[in-house]
Amino acid sequence: MTDTPLPPEVFGLKIHPEKPLVVIDVDEVLGLFMRGFERYVVAQGLEMRIDRFALFQNIYRPGEPRHIDMGHGRQLFDAFFDCDPHTMDVAPGAPEALARLAEHASVIILTNAPASSRAARARWLIDNDMPYPLVIGAGPKGRPVAALASRTLGPTAFIDDLLPNLDSVEAEAPAVHRFQSVADERLRPFAPSAPDRHARHDTWPELADAIALALKLGQPWSGWSGIIAKPAEPRRR
Numbered sequence: 001m002t003d004t005p006l007p008p009e010v011f012g013l014k015i016h017p018e019k020p021l022v023v024i025d026v027d028e029v030l031g032l033f034m035r036g037f038e039r040y041v042v043a044q045g046l047e048m049r050i051d052r053f054a055l056f057q058n059i060y061r062p063g064e065p066r067h068i069d070m071g072h073g074r075q076l077f078d079a080f081f082d083c084d085p086h087t088m089d090v091a092p093g094a095p096e097a098l099a100r101l102a103e104h105a106s107v108i109i110l111t112n113a114p115a116s117s118r119a120a121r122a123r124w125l126i127d128n129d130m131p132y133p134l135v136i137g138a139g140p141k142g143r144p145v146a147a148l149a150s151r152t153l154g155p156t157a158f159i160d161d162l163l164p165n166l167d168s169v170e171a172e173a174p175a176v177h178r179f180q181s182v183a184d185e186r187l188r189p190f191a192p193s194a195p196d197r198h199a200r201h202d203t204w205p206e207l208a209d210a211i212a213l214a215l216k217l218g219q220p221w222s223g224w225s226g227i228i229a230k231p232a233e234p235r236r237r
């Protein structure tokens with residue numbers, strides 16, 4: 001079903017052969033993609049009405065009841081990455097949490113951003129204190145995650161906002177601990193989840209705690225709840 005070749009970085013990156021491994025998505029996990037994309041879309045004279053978990057189907061011409069078509073959405077998406085993808089804000093608490101995880105685990109960023117955006121995406125990560133190795137993938141993430149996980153004897157955690165990617169990892173690498181996280185508060189109510197199969201934690205302090213616990217990253221980890229999320233987020237239940 002998936003003939004997409006594995007990204008070559010999967011085999012070339014240095015990964016500690018015994019440490020735990022954290023493989024993590026960018027958009028809506030480390031960065032608030034939708035907010036950045038919305039700014040771009042608005043600058044093009046369009047508007048974003050977030051009423052579903054979708055990218056292009058939330059974009060409208062002002063006053064029109066029907067969202068723009070997929071072709072137009074894809075055009076905007078590509079232009080956004082070509083033009084200025086790095087107006088994206090950081091998910092609150094993400095750099096601090098990754099820094100703590102990286103004290104005990106290898107951290108790899110796995111994003112399905114367009115390949116042409118590699119340099120800009122790497123720069124965004126570095127500029128925002130997340131200077132971890134970057135893998136640009138395409139398609140379901142199960143196979144690349146399985147390949148990465150096979151390079152260490154330690155346990156692996158995978159974090160993504162998209163249910164299909166989590167399902168794909170479950171199918172290809174069932175031993176990998178899977179976590180869903182949706183950084184944009186507006187998208188959270190609409191995000192399809194399967195909490196019986198993939199734990200869900202939408203804020204970084206909670207997520208980091210859960211990852212540390214699953215990977216048995218040592219003690220004490222009680223300090224995780226002290227991660228400063230800026231701005232502070234109210235608990236949502």
Ligand SMILES: [Mg+2]
Pocket residue numbers: 025026027028029160161162
């Ligand atoms: Mg994502």
